[in-house]
Amino acid sequence: MHEMSLAESVREIVLETAQAQDVAAVRGVVLEIGELAAVETAALLFCLEAVLRGTMAEGATVVIESVPGRGRCLDCDRTVAITRLYDPCPCCGSYRVQASGGAEMRVKSLDVAAFGASG
Amino acid sequence: MCSICGCGSGETRIGRLRGAVIKHLRKSGPTRAWHRVNSPGLEATFRPAREVAAGSDPDAEAPVSPDVEVRAVPERSSRPRPEAKPVGLRAGGSRSGDGGATPADQSHVSVSPGHLHFGAGPAHAHAAGLSQSEMLRIERDILGKNDSLAAANRTLFQRRGVFTLNLVSSPGSGKTTLLVRTLQALAGRLPLAVIEGDQQTEFDAERIRETGVPALQINTGKGCHLDAGMVASAIPRMELAEDSLLLIENVGNLVCPAAFDLGEVHKVVILSVTEGEDKPLKYPDMFAAADLMLLNKTDLLPYLSFDTGKAIDYARRVNPRIAVLPVSATRGDGLDDWLDWIMQARAAFLTSADRR
Numbered sequence: 001m002h003e004m005s006l007a008e009s010v011r012e013i014v015l016e017t018a019q020a021q022d023v024a025a026v027r028g029v030v031l032e033i034g035e036l037a038a039v040e041t042a043a044l045l046f047c048l049e050a051v052l053r054g055t056m057a058e059g060a061t062v063v064i065e066s067v068p069g070r071g072r073c074l075d076c077d078r079t080v081a082i083t084r085l086y087d088p089c090p091c092c093g094s095y096r097v098q099a100s101g102g103a104e105m106r107v108k109s110l111d112v113a114a115f116g117a118s119g
Numbered sequence: 120m121c122s123i124c125g126c127g128s129g130e131t132r133i134g135r136l137r138g139a140v141i142k143h144l145r146k147s148g149p150t151r152a153w154h155r156v157n158s159p160g161l162e163a164t165f166r167p168a169r170e171v172a173a174g175s176d177p178d179a180e181a182p183v184s185p186d187v188e189v190r191a192v193p194e195r196s197s198r199p200r201p202e203a204k205p206v207g208l209r210a211g212g213s214r215s216g217d218g219g220a221t222p223a224d225q226s227h228v229s230v231s232p233g234h235l236h237f238g239a240g241p242a243h244a245h246a247a248g249l250s251q252s253e254m255l256r257i258e259r260d261i262l263g264k265n266d267s268l269a270a271a272n273r274t275l276f277q278r279r280g281v282f283t284l285n286l287v288s289s290p291g292s293g294k295t296t297l298l299v300r301t302l303q304a305l306a307g308r309l310p311l312a313v314i315e316g317d318q319q320t321e322f323d324a325e326r327i328r329e330t331g332v333p334a335l336q337i338n339t340g341k342g343c344h345l346d347a348g349m350v351a352s353a354i355p356r357m358e359l360a361e362d363s364l365l366l367i368e369n370v371g372n373l374v375c376p377a378a379f380d381l382g383e384v385h386k387v388v389i390l391s392v393t394e395g396e397d398k399p400l401k402y403p404d405m406f407a408a409a410d411l412m413l414l415n416k417t418d419l420l421p422y423l424s425f426d427t428g429k430a431i432d433y434a435r436r437v438n439p440r441i442a443v444l445p446v447s448a449t450r451g452d453g454l455d456d457w458l459d460w461i462m463q464a465r466a467a468f469l470t471s472a473d474r475r
Contacts, residue, residue, distance in 0.1 A: 109258075
């Protein structure tokens with residue numbers, strides 16, 4: 001449900017940036033969402049479509065780049081790949097894996113149309 | 120084909136990242152999929168993005184320099200781009216598109232028969248129609264605003280020595296009953312205050328006020344969680360005493376409040392034994408975010424098939440460091456352990472808090 005809040009935050013970041021950079025339109029938004037972040041990407045895309053309507057980013061293509069989840073195994077002391085918070089360590093099978101990466105939620109970049117100015 | 124103007128320059132994108140000028144570079148290797156938000160079928164919309172990320176194609180990213188990003192976007196070239204139409208393409212380049220526009224700088228435009236080449240300066244960039252497309256790298260956290268408000272709350276709490284706990288759980292886990300018992304037990308030992316979060320009604324705040332503790336009710340309306348801004352606006356209305364204990368009862372919701380830092384020292388998740396032992400796996404984010412799990416309503420255990428060991432095991436699979444205390448808010452079992460936990464955590468907070 002909080003995807004709507006997230007979408008509104010994305011809109012704010014996108015429009016703030018667009019205004020600061022004086023761009024004409026936003027054509028694409030690249031988001032980085034960690035595998036372990038509490039985000040339902042389909043819901044986020046749905047909400048983004050709604051909140052970007054009527055703005056200079058209306059109809060922008062949105063791509064979500066997934067960031068792999070990582071965890072530190074407290075038993076074998078390795079950093080391992082996990083896709084869920086409760087995945088066991090692929091090396092030693094222990095469930096004592098502390099998530100250490102993949103919770104990112106970022107607006108990575110914007111594809112914008114400038115006012116014809118050179119690069 | 121060039122994704123910007125269709126000029127046939129290959130799988131390329133151009134742009135300015137962190138203000139740097141980007142070359143127009145040819146790209147090979149795996150491609151990334153771009154999808155319109157409103158393309159039919161959300162399934163199709165988000166799946167390829169995952170595939171791309173899972174594609175482990177380091178070459179696909181391979182920037183030429185840290186400031187350069189090159190990306191292939193074959194789909195876009197064949198796609199109509201209505202989003203480029205509303206603004207920016209009118210002569211004069213005015214955002215509003217009205218008559219007051221100043222003419223755009225044309226110095227970068229190279230003209231050859233049948234071909235207008237934009238960005239012909241040092242950038243040698245391509246452009247669509249009358250506007251040039253750029254990739255702006257911004258790297259901003261989506262929750263950055265909430266996090267900075269939470270950080271401001273945290274600083275304020277530290278200065279005043281206000282030890283803050285964020286209590287989270289499903290609706291009906293017994294949060295308010297537990298709060299009432301906690302406040303009754305701590306009355307007179309230290310200054311207390313409560314922020315109550317619910318979508319509607321002031322029922323919970325009224326229950327708290329009956330204990331004599333000041334309580335502020337935040338109604339989120341349709342909102343499914345408290346955020347740092349709500350707490351920030353509550354603080355000035357509360358006259359928080361120095362060195363007090365502030366308990367924030369979040370909206371009953373085992374999902375969304377996990378993502379929103381309020382400036383608390385700890386999140387405490389309450390799981391009632393009537394909910395089933397598999398909740399930590401079903402709703403892992405909350406258990407990952409919490410430092411303590413209170414297993415409430417243990418007085419009902421004789422009537423249930425709840426497996427306490429399993430519940431704790433599941434919670435620790437999600438978060439190996441989570442502390443667990445069984446309590447019964449109605450009967451008072453385990454309450455002393457919970458109060459001890461509060462006092463110890465508070466002492467640690469007061470020792471480390473920057474009071475300047």
